[in-house]
Amino acid sequence: xxxxxxxxxxxxxxxxxxxxxxxxxxxxxxxxxxxxxxxxxxxxxxxxxxxxxxxxxxxxxxxxxxxxxxxxxxxxxxxxxxxxxxxxxxxxxxxxxxxxxxxxxxxxxxxxxxxxxxxxxxxxxxxxxxxxxxxxxxxxxxxxxxxxxxxxxxxxxxxxxxxxxxxxxxxxxxxxxxxxxxxxxxxxxxxxxxxxxxxxxxxxxxxxxxxxxxxxxxxxxxxxxxxxxxxxxxxxxxxxxxxxxxxxxxxxxxxxxxxxxxxxxxxxxxxxxxxxxxxxxxxxxxxxxxxxxxxxxxxxxxxxxxxxxxxxxxxxxxxxxxxxxxxxxxxxxxxxxxxxxxxxxxxxxxxxxxxxxxxx
Ligand SMILES: Cc1cc2nc3c(=O)[nH]c(=O)nc-3n(C[C@H](O)[C@H](O)[C@H](O)COP(=O)(O)OP(=O)(O)OC[C@H]3O[C@@H](n4cnc5c(N)ncnc54)[C@H](O)[C@@H]3O)c2cc1C
Numbered sequence: 001x002x003x004x005x006x007x008x009x010x011x012x013x014x015x016x017x018x019x020x021x022x023x024x025x026x027x028x029x030x031x032x033x034x035x036x037x038x039x040x041x042x043x044x045x046x047x048x049x050x051x052x053x054x055x056x057x058x059x060x061x062x063x064x065x066x067x068x069x070x071x072x073x074x075x076x077x078x079x080x081x082x083x084x085x086x087x088x089x090x091x092x093x094x095x096x097x098x099x100x101x102x103x104x105x106x107x108x109x110x111x112x113x114x115x116x117x118x119x120x121x122x123x124x125x126x127x128x129x130x131x132x133x134x135x136x137x138x139x140x141x142x143x144x145x146x147x148x149x150x151x152x153x154x155x156x157x158x159x160x161x162x163x164x165x166x167x168x169x170x171x172x173x174x175x176x177x178x179x180x181x182x183x184x185x186x187x188x189x190x191x192x193x194x195x196x197x198x199x200x201x202x203x204x205x206x207x208x209x210x211x212x213x214x215x216x217x218x219x220x221x222x223x224x225x226x227x228x229x230x231x232x233x234x235x236x237x238x239x240x241x242x243x244x245x246x247x248x249x250x251x252x253x254x255x256x257x258x259x260x261x262x263x264x265x266x267x268x269x270x271x272x273x274x275x276x277x278x279x280x281x282x283x284x285x286x287x288x289x290x291x292x293x294x295x296x297x298x299x300x301x302x303x304x305x306x307x308x309x310x311x312x313x314x315x316x317x318x319x320x321x322x323x324x325x326x327x328x329x330x331x332x333x334x335x336x337x338x339x340x341x342x343x344x345x346x347x348x349x350x351x352x353x354x355x356x357x358x359x360x
Contacts (some may be wrong), residue, residue: 004029008131008141010122010154012039015275015292016147017105021059022300023143024112032109033120033133035148039106041098043256044175044213045205047286047353048101049093055293064104069094070207074188075353079344080196093286093353095189097175097207122148125157127269143309144271147296150261152277160273161264167282167335170220170257172230176249178212181241186212189353194238199340200225202239214242214249215283219341220257228255258282258335260328266321267313274299281328282335286353291327295320 005028009016012034020030048056048069056065071094077085109116121134129141146154155162178186181204192202201217216235218225224234236243261280266273275292302316303309338345 005142007031007143007145008033008129008139009145009147010125010131011146011148011152011275011277012036012106012116012118013041013147013149013275013292014101014105014289015296016145017102017109018055018059018293019145019147019274019296019299020109020114020116021105021112022297023303024109024114025059026300026304028143029113030109031115031117031139033122033131034116034118035121037119039102039116039118041102042173043098044173044215045095045207045211046098046101046289047093047095047205049287049290049353051287051294052290053094055290055297058297059108061104061108064108065094065101068100068104069096070209071095072187072189072206076188076190077193078190079193081194089188095205095207097211097213100208122146125154125271127158127271129270142270143303145299146271146273146277147275147292149276150259150280152273154271154273154277155263158268158271158273160268163262165260165332167258167260167332168219168221168339168341169217169335170226170255171283172216172226172228172255174214174216174230174246174249176212176214176245178206178210178245179248180244181206181212192239193340195340195344197238198222198225199343200235200238201340202235202242204242212245214245217340219339221341226255256283258284260332262325262328266317270309272299272313272316279324279328281331283331284334284338285327285331287327287331291324295324 007023007028007030009020009032012032020032024030072089075087122131123134124132125144129144130138132138146152190204194200203215206212232246263278266278274295281288298320299316302312306312
């Protein structure tokens with residue numbers, strides 16, 4: 001019997017875990033290296049839309065996924081306290097706790113025989129498929145996948161060009177119990193925009209019956225609004241409905257700034273780069289993980305379809321890149337056109353997760 005091909009994956013985020021499962025399902029021997037000591041994602045909740053749902057189906061995780069997913073019955077937009085849109089969620093999107101999705105992927109990966117090494121930081125990769133770990137150990141593989149997120153250095157090791165754009169908005173993610181937000185009106189996702197006091201936005205997302213996540217957004221120049229721990233008085237002045245939730249959640253926060261990463265190529269030799277490491281985008285469309293999951297599945301399919309790795313990687317990029325770039329462009333367009341520091345836009349900020357590109 002032929003020896004199983006070996007893959008080393010860098011990063012146990014959603015994309016690294018998805019590619020690990022997909023490769024193990026086609027007979028590869030897979031190990032994932034995760035820098036963190038614990039398999040715990042940060043960032044609260046997540047919108048999963050059609051591409052993500054399809055990817056999870058392709059991994060055979062449809063039922064498990066539906067059991068952790070929340071289906072917000074609607075997505076609503078309110079501008080300065082006035083409801084401007086209210087759209088039923090006809091199954092276009094689900095929400096969930098990042099931790100629940102992560103646990104599901106970790107469990108599935110282990111069931112497929114994937115080895116996940118925590119506290120295992122990859123320092124360097126080369127095009128021959130050698131990964132050097134922080135403790136000096138080296139390991140050689142038929143394929144290395146860098147799925148190590150926005151801080152990935154693989155492009156540098158491989159001498160691939162990276163361009164990186166940053167935008168004027170910052171975002172604090174808060175995970176909290178829905179203790180004061182239990183009524184059915186809080187079962188849907190609500191996007192609150194305020195321009196009257198100072199430009200601020202809160203995207204309220206229920207993730208389970210018990211938990212919600214708030215994305216607090218402001219221009220990065222508004223240091224008081226973007227300070228950690230959250231300035232509860234400042235946010236409650238504009239959004240009094242969230243005061244109890246914010247008071248509880250003061251320490252469970254994380255700050256991010258909108259950004260985009262583009263690489264001149266997604267692979268070199270035996271190394272592929274995927275997920276945020278290759279094509280990060282602003283979270284304005286809630287698509288980064290969805291696109292990453294879809295692209296991971298596509299990578300595994302191209303590898304399965306061709307015995308020549310070089311050709312598989314070329315075909316993967318040719319097939320996937322145009323669609324990924326369209327979604328990145330749309331995310332960037334949206335973040336620019338609705339930038340809070342530009343003041344109230346002429347058109348109401350209107351976007352429903354799961355909508356196709358033509359729909360908004
Ligand atoms: C505020 C915000 C909201 C978002 N909301 C959504 C949403 O609703 N829907 C959606 O689809 N997307 C959303 N996204 C985007 C989504 O979070 C990312 O696209 C997704 O997490 C990317 O997954 P990844 O696996 O590529 O990278 P990551 O999730 O960043 O995982 C990378 C992993 O690699 C590890 N790592 C890093 N370096 C090394 C190393 N050298 N060695 C070993 N391990 C390493 C890290 O510890 C981490 O565990 C949002 C992003 C932000 C910032």
